[in-house]
Amino acid sequence: MLSKQDNEVMCRTGPGTDMGNAMRHFWLPVMQLSDMPEPGRDPLPVEMLGERFLVWRDDRGRPGLYSEFCLHRGASMRLARAEGDGLRCIYHGWKFAVDGVVLDTPNVADPRFKERIKGRTHPVREAGGLLWAYLGPRDKVPAFPSYPFMEQPDAHRINAYAIVNCNYVQVIEGLVDSSHLTVLHASGLAKTNGVELDFAKKTSHMQFDASPVIEADQTDFGFHYVAMRNAGAKRMARVASFIAPCFVANPNGDLWFAVVPINDERCNFFHVWWNAEKRIGEEPLRSSQLEFVGLDEPTLARYGMTASTCATEAAMGWSNGYRQDRVQQRAGHFTGFASFTQEDAACSVSSGTIRDRSKEMLSTADIAISKLYRTLLACAKAAREEQPIPGLQAEVGRVVGTSGEIGLDEDWRGLVPHHKIIEGPGVRSGRSH
């Protein structure tokens, strides 16, 4: 439970908000590289953290992220001409390269003028099938993260994303909430029994215990938590890691999420799978994976979860019953939704665009949820007080999600010995495991 005030602090990420300022200190994914414009083509509008930008590649293929409004008198760069080495504002013709170099200011005769000013572009990087950007203060650019999936070639990686019409925190809550899996995804998990996908094999056991034991520790990158389910004389432990400010490493070990606010009421939900051995990024593995979890294009479009459908009547909402199939549900399907992705999104969206957390009732199954609130609020507070932001300095490349069998008395933290715990029952003194 959170007060309305804390809830606002945690959820609002627009310019000038505490949480927004905290997020702007991190490198964040903007979009999938596969959706970027070709070199020299027209700029593409994107929205992120409640701000509008233009994504562009110059004719040499260099990517750029431009703030919406021209440096000079604020006309929108969305109208700008794409002219090879830069975007030219159509109002007075000022022209900017992707790195912010001002190439031309036709209404200022002094040639040195343009050398003294810098266009409103932001640092960007291409990695792991994603375009990343840093939107914070220019003197505080952090080290670029090095996640394991960034080392995989396209053939060994699947990038997919969905748009969810609610606040980003609601989507992250679903990712650090093991106890919902057995219930909400009952029908999906039942399907895993005969399926050959790695994903299916890794999740199949969860259908048999609906009340896992949950424990969590605050770590240098955010927090990690475990869900332990009894399996005879052993326990199955699934450890997920939340990496500030909006990333999750899934216990399956080969799946990573980023939930990036588009604005306070809509977010991009990026998924990355990787596998060093299998060419999962190629057909037929790629499509069968995406179809299994409901991230294939036709299914996403049917529920209004793509860029072109999220603001249309296709989008799940109260007026269309969140596109739930009640006939299918009566026929035996637990929820009446296409797959995991739609089940999660329907629950997230159904609480309202920004869920009011002053009216909830958390239980012991929700320990990770309250850790999430604490972590995010600590980020916001640090930004407000201009203190170091939790997670910003952590070496996130070594942070994992994982799962494994452990004995009844065995500490699950042995599965993640390298995670640096800074607070919680499992805090280690001095020595490392």
Added chain:
Amino acid sequence: MLNRQDNDLLCRVGPGTPMGHMMRRYWHPVCTSAQLPHADAAPLRVRLLGEDYVAFRDSNGKVGLLEELCMHRGASLALGRVEEGGIRCLYHGWKFDVAGTVLETPNNSDPKYRSRMKAPAFPVREEGGIVWAYVGPKELQPEFSRYAFMDADPAHRVVLRVNVECNYLQLVEGGEDSSHVGVLHTNMARPGWKDDDFQPNQDVVNPAALSTNDLEPVLKIEDTAFGFQYVALRKTNKQGVKNARVVPFIVPYGRVIPATAFLFTVLEVPQDDTHTSTYIIVHGDSPVTEEKIIGLLGLGDAKYYDRKTCTFTATWADSFGQSRARMKENWTGLQGVEVEDASIALSQGPLYDRSKEHLVPADQAVMRVRRVLLDSVKRVIESKPPVGVGIDLRGVSAVDAELADGGAWQSLVPSHREAISA
């Protein structure tokens, strides 16, 4: 650049705001005459400076302006019946004439009752194809300011209204900004731009037709009784000769832009903080048609302009109709002077935040607009009359002409200086 406080001071025009007080001291256009086409025509809702009114033309052809909501129980008079010398509220039948006299109150038969009351009506004038009203303090009502276009032959004049969904100042600033003409209006200002082969546009009606290719005009500015006048001086290919475009700024939101054979008087009338009615009045010494002007402004296309409601309709939903495919041949991918100006102003957002901009010498006239408006607000706060209120504006004009080096640009429109001494 402005801090947010000054930006708000300049942009917010509702009741009780400093700019709202200043603006209410002037006469304002409230609709075109054509919007009330005949006696007893349908009444029209009018929004001006953040308040709502109803305009109607009575049986004798006289126009009245009342507060929108009926004085009895607040139903909108825009739903009312216009008949027999007045407007009648649908709800209980109260009827008012253009002066605010209460003619009938059917649910109270005592004639003394209605004679004691007066409906909130405002002074109205109909001049130059436009209905004007004064909504400021009664005791401070100024003389009605006449413009040159009011004396033009109606066959030589076109009046258009274009409602645009953004703050008035963005539109005003685009009008006192010579350096954008050669860029944003490249298609019309610099035909041949694609092959770097400048050919002057020969259309004598087009105000964006520049006679030179110089994109770095030098600006000079002089305050006048009505606001200020400025000149944009552009290099020509003649030795010792510059091209001079003189444009006035008429407090609080007016300008005149020169085409070769016509003048474009443009008034950016605030409906409220994020809606503006742009009145464009074209006049000259020869006949001109509405179709010609609408085509020139790019408003002939239904995707841009709803002629029935006088509304600019393009939005981000269709990227202002910008055609990226055509941008090799067409500089902006847009079509027409007003389409380009309105799209740019809308692209700055509903109320542009000037705390983040980077002004340059070519923006001097923009800076002067802000200063003159702030000065005028300050004068009203100090109980002085605002700049130029009630003066005769018939001498305010604009010109695009050659000027020999060393010549006084002010001599190109001598009447502007006469207005100073007036």
